[in-house]
Amino acid sequence: MTTAAGVAERLTSLVGSLxxxxxxxxxxxxxxxxxAIGELGLADRELLxxxxxxTLLHGTGQRQVFDPVFDLYFPRGVGGPEGQPAGRQDLRExxxxxxxxxxxxxxxxxAAEAVDGFGGYGSSPESDGWSSYxxxxxxxxxxxxxxxxxxxxxxxxxxxxxxxxxxxEVRRRIDAFRTLVAAEARRRVAERRGRDEIARRAVAPxxxxxDFLFAGKDRLAELRRTxxxxxxxxxxxxxxxxxxxARGSIDLRRTLRGSLSTGGVPMKPVLRRRRPxxxxxxxxxxxxxxxxxxxxxxxxxxxxxxxxxxxVRVFAxxxxxxxxxxxxxxxxxxxxxxxxxxxxxxxxxxxxxxxxYGMALGEFAERYADAxxxxxxxxxxxxxxxxxxxxxxxxxxxxxxRARRVYWLNPEQRSRWGTGDSVAPxxxxxxxxxxxxxxxxxxxxxxxxxxx
Amino acid sequence: MFTSVDDVSARLAETGYLASxxxxxxxxxxxxxxxxxxxxxxxxxxxxxxxxxxxxxxxARLVRLQCYEGVDESRALYEWNHxxxxxxxxxxxxxxxxxxxxxxxxxxxxxxRPLLTAIRGDDPKVLLIDETDKADVEVEGLLLEVLxxxxxxxxxxxxxxxxxxxxxxLTSNASRELSEALRRRCLFLHIGFPExxxxxxxxxLKVPGLDEALARSVVRVVGALRAMDLxxxxxxxxxxxxxxxxxxxxxxxxxxxxxxxxxxxxxKHQDDVLKASAKLDLDAL
Numbered sequence: 001m002t003t004a005a006g007v008a009e010r011l012t013s014l015v016g017s018l019x020x021x022x023x024x025x026x027x028x029x030x031x032x033x034x035x036a037i038g039e040l041g042l043a044d045r046e047l048l049x050x051x052x053x054x055t056l057l058h059g060t061g062q063r064q065v066f067d068p069v070f071d072l073y074f075p076r077g078v079g080g081p082e083g084q085p086a087g088r089q090d091l092r093e094x095x096x097x098x099x100x101x102x103x104x105x106x107x108x109x110x111a112a113e114a115v116d117g118f119g120g121y122g123s124s125p126e127s128d129g130w131s132s133y134x135x136x137x138x139x140x141x142x143x144x145x146x147x148x149x150x151x152x153x154x155x156x157x158x159x160x161x162x163x164x165x166x167x168x169e170v171r172r173r174i175d176a177f178r179t180l181v182a183a184e185a186r187r188r189v190a191e192r193r194g195r196d197e198i199a200r201r202a203v204a205p206x207x208x209x210x211d212f213l214f215a216g217k218d219r220l221a222e223l224r225r226t227x228x229x230x231x232x233x234x235x236x237x238x239x240x241x242x243x244x245x246a247r248g249s250i251d252l253r254r255t256l257r258g259s260l261s262t263g264g265v266p267m268k269p270v271l272r273r274r275r276p277x278x279x280x281x282x283x284x285x286x287x288x289x290x291x292x293x294x295x296x297x298x299x300x301x302x303x304x305x306x307x308x309x310x311x312v313r314v315f316a317x318x319x320x321x322x323x324x325x326x327x328x329x330x331x332x333x334x335x336x337x338x339x340x341x342x343x344x345x346x347x348x349x350x351x352x353x354x355x356x357y358g359m360a361l362g363e364f365a366e367r368y369a370d371a372x373x374x375x376x377x378x379x380x381x382x383x384x385x386x387x388x389x390x391x392x393x394x395x396x397x398x399x400x401x402r403a404r405r406v407y408w409l410n411p412e413q414r415s416r417w418g419t420g421d422s423v424a425p426x427x428x429x430x431x432x433x434x435x436x437x438x439x440x441x442x443x444x445x446x447x448x449x450x451x452x
Numbered sequence: 453m454f455t456s457v458d459d460v461s462a463r464l465a466e467t468g469y470l471a472s473x474x475x476x477x478x479x480x481x482x483x484x485x486x487x488x489x490x491x492x493x494x495x496x497x498x499x500x501x502x503x504x505x506x507x508x509x510x511x512a513r514l515v516r517l518q519c520y521e522g523v524d525e526s527r528a529l530y531e532w533n534h535x536x537x538x539x540x541x542x543x544x545x546x547x548x549x550x551x552x553x554x555x556x557x558x559x560x561x562x563x564x565r566p567l568l569t570a571i572r573g574d575d576p577k578v579l580l581i582d583e584t585d586k587a588d589v590e591v592e593g594l595l596l597e598v599l600x601x602x603x604x605x606x607x608x609x610x611x612x613x614x615x616x617x618x619x620x621x622l623t624s625n626a627s628r629e630l631s632e633a634l635r636r637r638c639l640f641l642h643i644g645f646p647e648x649x650x651x652x653x654x655x656x657l658k659v660p661g662l663d664e665a666l667a668r669s670v671v672r673v674v675g676a677l678r679a680m681d682l683x684x685x686x687x688x689x690x691x692x693x694x695x696x697x698x699x700x701x702x703x704x705x706x707x708x709x710x711x712x713x714x715x716x717x718x719x720k721h722q723d724d725v726l727k728a729s730a731k732l733d734l735d736a737l
Contacts, residue, residue, distance in 0.1 A: 024632070028636065029636065032485060032487070032639075035484075036481050036485065039480070039481060039484045040477070040480075040481070044457075046473055047457055047473065047477050050473060050474040050477035050478060051481055053640075054474075054478040054482075055481065055639060058635040058640055059492075059635070059640070060492060060642045063642065160669070160705055160706065160707065161669065161673075161705070161706040161707050161708065162668075162669045162673060162706060164732065164733055165672050165673065165675075165676045165732075168679065169675070221681065229626065229627075229629075232627070232628070233628075233629060
């Protein structure tokens, strides 16, 4: 790969794979990246990484896609480490020492050794591979916690006040080691299976393209941090739509009356003036385990947009419904504990803990009928999985009749609607249902659907 | 301007700016490729300082355009000095109109604003466009011509092209998403919070009186605070402030009383202070 053509080929396939992950890179940037390689040379891998990141990327969120892809196309080395694979006990000893010293370079080498020694599975050329899960399962770095802590303490590396921080620090170092192992396993697999395929499949997408239903805890936390900037962006977009909407349709009566002075020829169209009325919003959120990540995010987003509406009311349900607007109030909202607080303070479950849309929607139509009026837009958030219960379509019909608009945002893939206990198609006949799997889809929908 | 990436780090360090490898590499490339540098990152990590340090290293003049809501062409690019033009017209009563006209639209009556200043003249310059995200979208359009071709068109004078390209740094706090067109013209650099070791060196450099052990503890506590989910996590600027505070208080080591008393230097929201004290096992305030 040291020939010029080889490097160019490597670079273009790196760019191709970044594009496949939704990073928008033009030809101009690729040329810049090539010039950067020319300036920096290929001697120092970390410089190359920073140089390519500077020329190819345009935003902060893209970095976490870039790093693993870069590791695949410009790997640290080829093949496994030299020498005999070390024994498990020996490796754990050295790992503990490296963690105690917080030696990044050594941790990287140990990760390579660990994957080489314990990550391999299968024997035939088609089915074998390298697994980070298996490596970590055999090595169990998390069990080194207490040892590393004691070792650091014994060396006098931590005393007095800062001693209380030590455990968290060690935990972060162990997490860093796990990421190293994952990257190393990915690299080894890529050597065997072809880089492009692994780059496409094994690299996690940016947070706004992750499915709500499969997003892990840290991904959801990352999403929550994007709520404020996203809300700001949506607010500007709403304001623009409002400006356009302020020019209403033609007022025929006044146009014709004005045309009398020009002999009945309507020279000047008179537009109907709009009364600025801030719409009301009602959110009905399923907060049961399966979809709670999605509901949390949407609730926070709508709450951040609250100054765009005259009134926002939020209801949460599992199989009973309760108003949670108060819990979301500005300043009080601690996004992290939102789900837990709703579970603790609101009455959202009856005799059992699984979601029942029919019951909850029926209760809403009965108890909070006044919440939905002719100026209200209602959003229902949930996967429409009733656990076999009655979908209670009349209640939905009643809500739809009272409200100005009802939209249903479903975090499930459209192809799975109606499978199993999902009654999505039945609801979709009554109200407009949209697939809303990722933060990106959600912001597009919110910008389009929110009333102005 | 620079010979290698190491050269960048070494010379920036001389001016008191300790650069991470990412920062040094990107500055080196921006210089070599002649492209503007777009720096994003949380407040207080030294985005503006970077531009100042580069200017000092290069022996260049720093031209600064501070963006704000409503900044416009006449503030960013150039303006005609109307008052002076009027004086000129009334002073030359006997001249013909043609003579006056060619005269009042000459360089003498042009008030150059930062963008034009930066591309005129032969001396080296560093153009700092600070807080680009605060400016309106229209201003970005204005920047495009300047940043891609380093030229400005003044209808009465013609197009002015830079004889010597300035080193351009744009900073942004990401309060608004900058347009894709602007991003494409720049090298992108995200300055995050520094690694523990680098931050310790920064603290030692900026607060020389602080001893090594205390600096280590300070950086570790700040690192722990950053790992918490706070409304506003402490930045490098706050770390340095805290180190100054500790020095002024004469605290030799960290203990609960000192940390509790000075937590307000690091955290700016009451609920953050409460949350952090709970997590750090400080006694209730």
